[in-house]
Amino acid sequence: KAGVTQTPRYLIKTRGQQVTLSCSPISGHRSVSWYQQTPGQGLQFLFEYFSETQRNKGNFPGRFSGRQFSNSRSEMNVSTLELGDSALYLCASSRGTGGGEQFFGPGTRLTVL
Amino acid sequence: ELKVEQNPLFLSMQEGKNYTIYCNYSTTSDRLYWYRQDPGKSLESLFVLLSNGAVKQEGRLMASLDTKARLSTLHITAAVHDLSATYFCAVGVLRGGSNYKLTFGKGTLLTVNP
Numbered sequence: 001k002a003g004v005t006q007t008p009r010y011l012i013k014t015r016g017q018q019v020t021l022s023c024s025p026i027s028g029h030r031s032v033s034w035y036q037q038t039p040g041q042g043l044q045f046l047f048e049y050f051s052e053t054q055r056n057k058g059n060f061p062g063r064f065s066g067r068q069f070s071n072s073r074s075e076m077n078v079s080t081l082e083l084g085d086s087a088l089y090l091c092a093s094s095r096g097t098g099g100g101e102q103f104f105g106p107g108t109r110l111t112v113l
Numbered sequence: 114e115l116k117v118e119q120n121p122l123f124l125s126m127q128e129g130k131n132y133t134i135y136c137n138y139s140t141t142s143d144r145l146y147w148y149r150q151d152p153g154k155s156l157e158s159l160f161v162l163l164s165n166g167a168v169k170q171e172g173r174l175m176a177s178l179d180t181k182a183r184l185s186t187l188h189i190t191a192a193v194h195d196l197s198a199t200y201f202c203a204v205g206v207l208r209g210g211s212n213y214k215l216t217f218g219k220g221t222l223l224t225v226n227p
Contacts, residue, residue: 033215043201043217056214090155101146102215104156 002027004093004105012111018079021108025072025093031055032074033102034066037088046089049074050096078110086112115140117204119218126192127226134221136185136202144205145185146215147176149198156201160187192225199223 005024013019025032033056034046045058049068066076072093078085088109092102116139126132136145144163148156160169162178162185169176173196175188185202199220206214 035217042219043203045214045216048214058214092156101158101161103158104148106155 004091004103006089006091006105006108008108009106010109010111012113013081014113015081015083017081018077019081019110020075020077021089021091021110023074023076023091023093023105025074025091026103029093029095029103030072031094031096031100032068032072033092033094034074034076035090035092036060037090037107038086043090046076081112083112086110115142115204115206115216117202117216117218119200119202119221121221122219123222123224125224125226126189128193129191131191132189134187134189134200134202134223136187136204136218138183138185138204138216140204140206141180141183142204142206143180145178146203146205147185147187148201148203150201150220151198159200189223192223194225194227197223197225 007022031050033048035043037043047066048056052068063079068074088107090104090107092104094100094102118137120135146161147159149159150156160176165180167178173190178185199222201217201220203215203217
């Protein structure tokens with residue numbers, strides 16, 4: 001069974017640009033959550049999508065947005081990039097949104113110059 | 114707001130020794146997760162603890178949950194170098210209906226020295 005996949009694995013952008021990251025969950029999983037990991041702040045929850053609807057949201061500015069498609073694949077978008085957005089972005093999938101075990105993808109390493 | 118505190122944050126231990134990592138959390142929860150992360154890699158699920166008194170073991174790692182004390186422990190027995198990694202605990206909190214949000218601790222960087 002294929003795991004969670006994320007593309008691209010590495011990205012370099014400059015301040016002010018925008019970026020879109022993609023996540024394909026494990027087959028049969030309908031929930032996708034996104035996390036930002038930085039050395040200073042650790043792992044922080046961004047948002048969760050289930051059945052194409054945002055179910056939970058963390059404390060991030062509106063520049064961070066996401067969506068989920070009917071096949072459960074999810075994208076997150078960051079507009080007007082800032083230096084502080086440099087991080088490892090992880091997505092995790094689970095069967096449902098009821099607190100089930102989450103399986104993480106390999107992450108996208110975003111560097112903002 | 115839920116706070117999840119792990120300690121220690123850094124742990125250097127010798128092979129063959131035992132040690133425990135602690136995870137305290139501030140709000141009632143009935144589910145707690147332990148993950149392992151190797152440098153530059155993603156998170157690997159180790160244990161899911163769903164009820165008070167739950168104990169799970171895999172190899173040299175054993176995790177337990179005390180929901181009354183809001184405490185989980187990850188015990189390492191006879192450490193080996195391969196266990197060197199960062200270990201995270203994560204607490205699930207119900208946010209209406211069946212929606213859970215995971216909040217992670219800051220992680221414990223474990224280094225096992227020969």
